[in-house]
Amino acid sequence: MPMNCLGSRLAVATIAVSFILALPAFAQFAPPAARPAAPKTAASPRAASCHNGANFDRFLADVKQKAVAAGVSQRALSEASPYLVYDQGIVNRDRGQRVFGQLFTEFAGRMAAPYRMQNGQQHIKTYAAAFARAEKEYGVPPAVIAAFWGLESDFGANMGNLPTLKSLVSLAYDCRRSEMFVNETIAALKVIDRGDLTPEEMIGSWAGELGQTQFLPTHYVNYAVDYDGDGRRDLLRSAPDVIGSTANYIANGLKWRRGEPWLEEIKVPQNLPWDQTDLTVQQPRAKWAQLGVTYPDGRPLPNDNLAASVLLPMGRTGPAFMAYPNFAAYTEWNNSLIYSTTAGYLASRIAGAAPMRRPAGQVTQLPFNELKELQQLLVRAGFNVGKVDGVLGQQSRAAVKAMQIKYSLPADSWPTAELLARMRGGTAQAQPASAIR
Missing domain, CATH: 1.10.8.350 (Bacterial muramidase)
Known part of the structure; x- marks a missing residue:
């Protein structure tokens, strides 16, 4: 799956x-x-x-x-x-x-567009019985299922032709x-x-x-299940089978945690410890609240021990999200950060969340040739970034963060022209693993 x-x-x-x-x-x-x-x-x-x-x-x-x-x-x-x-x-x-370069806000703006959110909400109403059954049996909210359904095939309109x-x-x-x-x-x-x-x-x-x-x-x-009772598991034509099977996979294949959130937009202060903004770093919500993290409208986070990570898909000047343990289901479904964040965001929109705030200013992304050059410099500095192809995946993000720490730059894992200039000026040796945390 x-x-x-x-x-x-x-x-x-x-x-x-x-x-x-x-x-x-x-x-x-x-x-x-x-x-x-x-x-x-x-x-x-x-x-x-x-x-x-x-x-x-x-x-x-x-x-x-x-x-x-x-x-x-x-x-x-x-x-x-x-x-x-x-x-x-x-x-x-x-x-x-x-591959092509695209910022998260551009991709999410296209793939989590209002029409797809509305389509998801309409499908939840149309197949209310199947969604209710799936949530009761598997603990997966209807909006989570509907978001994947919309992103993967536009609710069955585009399943492939080969x-x-x-x-x-x-x-x-x-x-x-x-x-x-x-x-x-x-x-x-x-x-x-x-x-x-x-x-x-x-x-x-x-x-x-x-x-x-x-x-x-x-x-x-x-994971496919027969939800319409016809004796077949038909994920091509049966909406109930699609709903039940997707819920089964998310719950049992991706280990969804019943009753817990997955992704919420937040507002982060300018003095946040940026090296802590990583999916590998989890803190209680109460701790993030102490550090000044709030909801976008300024409301405080719950003062509880629910573990969460701060996710910055475009660095510290872009959108910010609180990613909960259930967000791991999204990165397991698709380990592309831009896709998984978009899927989680679309699910939150289908569930009734407000549109995310746009960045106050323009967030600059390095062009392809400079991303590739940065990877080459990271390799020379001793990092394993996988294939040097101008595509920055998780290994490259970790290496970027380590070099940001070395050069005393905000360690938000977002590659910038300043970091590239520093590395052009003199390649440094890789930091120990402890420095990346």
């Missing part, structure tokens, strides 16, 4: 986007194409080195053997076989993902994440085996996600 979104949420998870997000799937999909009676057979690729030189047909035979060992019936394999073909185009999409089995088996044969997609292929066969979907019904994103909240097949197998 969910963990991606960028053409697929998998792509965001792969590059761990924080400040830069590739174009999400729901913005790319055309209306689903007519479903063919059987797909055309693709040309066989060159033998992949990670499979000991085995060609695709030999590799596929091995996958089928593994599926049988995992309990998949010969009937399901026979039905699926015409769709288990290689498509180099899928692999090319996986390897050729493009044959799922072909996507999965092509990515399984590719060497980049072979084991993962072999497991996803077998899970998709299990979905067919238990009668939830037929092979020809399995149409979704290029990364093999299915349904209105874009479940990976393993999560479809483990």
Whole structure:
């Protein structure tokens, strides 16, 4: 199930986007194409080195053997076989993902727009019984489910238009994440085996996600539930099944804490210890209140021990949020900070929260080439930032914060021209882990 979104949420998870997000799937999909009676057979690729030189047909035979060992019936394999073909185009999409710079306020303004909030509220009214049942059984508020539903497919309007089995088996044969997609292929066969979907019904994103909240097949197998009582778990067409299954995944897969908040906008003082504004740092709300953190209108935070982190997706001059333990469900669903914060914010809006305040002034983001240069300088300073690609993920954020501490700059993890200038002037050695906290 969910963990991606960028053409697929998998792509965001792969590059761990924080400040830069590739174009999400729901913005790319055309209306689903007519479903063919059987797909055309693709040309066989060159033998992949990670499979000991085995060609695709030999590799596929091995996958089928593994599926049988995992309990998949010969009937399901026979039905699926015409769709288990290689498509180099899928692999090319996986390897050729493009990214673009976008500030959180721009992305959230587009993806958490009023129409999507209103759509979410209307769906909660339309399917009130299913939402109420899901909240009672799983403890997940309707607004949380509706926000993911809206972001992932615009409530079923854009689920993808590519044959799922072909996507999965092509990515399984590719060497980049072979084991993962072999497991996803077998899970998709299990979905067919238990009668939830037929092979020809399995149409979704290029990364093999299915349904209105874009479940990976393993999560479809483990968390999909039959909420409309028709004997099938249909996440393509049944709104009750979508609602119940999404709640089940959030509660049991992502460990949602019943009755607790997830994300609230706050106002932070100018003298806040910026090195404490990190998802890895949790303090009781009473402690944050002592430090001068309030609600946006100046109301005080509750004087209690509920753990929370201060989240600054655009640094100290941008919007500020109180992120509670339940926010971990959002970063687990999609580890892109810009996506997870937008999803949490949209859920709060659907639940009735006011629109977030706009920054008092312009928040500047470094251009792509300078972000990449900053990463290179961080690597020279001894940090592991992952791939040097101009995409600042969590590792790069941590490195930025450490260097801000070294240079006595506000340590809010936001890359600035001042930090870049300091690092150009003389690369310093990495700080010990204790200095990053």
